[in-house]
Amino acid sequence: MSNVKLAIIYYSSTGTNYKLAEMAAEGAREAGAEVKVLKVPELAPEAAINSNPAWKAHVDETKDVPTVTLADLEWADAIIFSVPTRFGVMAAQMKQFLDTTGGLWFHGKLVNKVVSAMTSAQNPHGGQEQTIMSLYTMMYHWGAIIAAPGYTDPVIFAAGGNPYGTSVTVDQNGNMVENVKDAVKHQAKRTVTVAGWVKNGQQ
Numbered sequence: 001m002s003n004v005k006l007a008i009i010y011y012s013s014t015g016t017n018y019k020l021a022e023m024a025a026e027g028a029r030e031a032g033a034e035v036k037v038l039k040v041p042e043l044a045p046e047a048a049i050n051s052n053p054a055w056k057a058h059v060d061e062t063k064d065v066p067t068v069t070l071a072d073l074e075w076a077d078a079i080i081f082s083v084p085t086r087f088g089v090m091a092a093q094m095k096q097f098l099d100t101t102g103g104l105w106f107h108g109k110l111v112n113k114v115v116s117a118m119t120s121a122q123n124p125h126g127g128q129e130q131t132i133m134s135l136y137t138m139m140y141h142w143g144a145i146i147a148a149p150g151y152t153d154p155v156i157f158a159a160g161g162n163p164y165g166t167s168v169t170v171d172q173n174g175n176m177v178e179n180v181k182d183a184v185k186h187q188a189k190r191t192v193t194v195a196g197w198v199k200n201g202q203q
Contacts, residue, residue, distance in 0.1 A: 002032030004195045006188075007076035009068050010083065011040045011093040014054040016120045016170050017082040018062060020184055024080050024118070027185030031192040036076075038068035040097040054174055068097060070104055078114040078147070078195035080188060081135055085119050088127030089134045098138055111143035114195035116187055117165040120176075124160070128167035136164070147194040149187040159183030 006028045012018040018039075025035045039062065042049070049055050073079070083094040104110050119131045136146055149156055150163045159166055159180040166184050169177040 002192055002196050004031075004033045004077045004192045004199060005075055006033045006035050006078045006080065006192060006195070007068070007072050008035060008037045008080045008082065008188075009040060009072075009094075009097075010037070010081070011091050012058065012062075012082070013044075013084070013091075014052070014174050015058040015061075016168065016174070016176065017084055017118070018058070018065075019176070020082045020118050020120070020166065020168065020180070021080075023181050023184040024082070024188040027188035028080075028192050030185070031189040033078075033192045033195075036072060037065060038072055039065050040068055040093050043093050043096060070101065073101065073104055073113070074109050076113065077199050078116075078191050079144075080191055081115065081117040083117070083119055083131065083135065085121040085127040085131035088130040090119075090131055094135070098135075101142075105142055108143075112198055113139075113142065113144045114147050114191060114198055115139045115142075115144045116147045116149070116191040118167065118184065118187065119165065120168045120170050122170055122172075124169050126169075129162060129164055132162075132164040132167070145194065145198060147191045149183070149190060152190060153183075153186045155182040155186050 010021040117132045
């Protein structure tokens with residue numbers, strides 16, 4: 001039984017990355033982890049949200065999902081990030097939250113957190129890999145340990161073969177093109193497993 005505490009932190013405008021976060025939570029709980037699914041604060045103005053019915057619907061549907069705090073980062077042994085790509089980098093909402101972690105970083109509170117990341121884009125070459133790597137760049141500054149899925153299971157290939165983290169293409173109707181659930185669950189279980197090795201090795 002795992003004793004790992006996992007925070008799954010996501011940003012989602014119309015729901016794709018929230019769905020990825022929920023898939024990851026399912027896999028992590030199957031691995032015995034204690035899981036929190038948390039959203040980052042929305043930065044977009046209400047008028048922009050209201051102008052997009054799918055965005056407004058998602059905001060309303062997830063109003064009860066807790067908003068992440070710095071205390072959640074301290075609590076977690078492992079963190080999975082799920083964030084859409086915006087011009088090849090993470091969405092501003094996620095970046096803004098990560099920019100508030102300087103105090104934790106300064107006091108060494110983020111060292112040896114085991115982290116992994118997932119993303120989505122509207123086409124397979126829309127910057128998915130670069131988005132994940134941009135997030136991992138920040139994690140290197142934390143002193144975090146990256147638990148990328150690599151090619152550790154055949155389900156990675158079935159989901160498009162991204163070794164840096166599960167990525168999904170979203171069509172014009174907001175539907176996921178690839179079936180990534182097995183890959184997401186594998187990535188979550190791998191993250192929990194690595195975090196367990198790190199945590200238990202420190203005791």
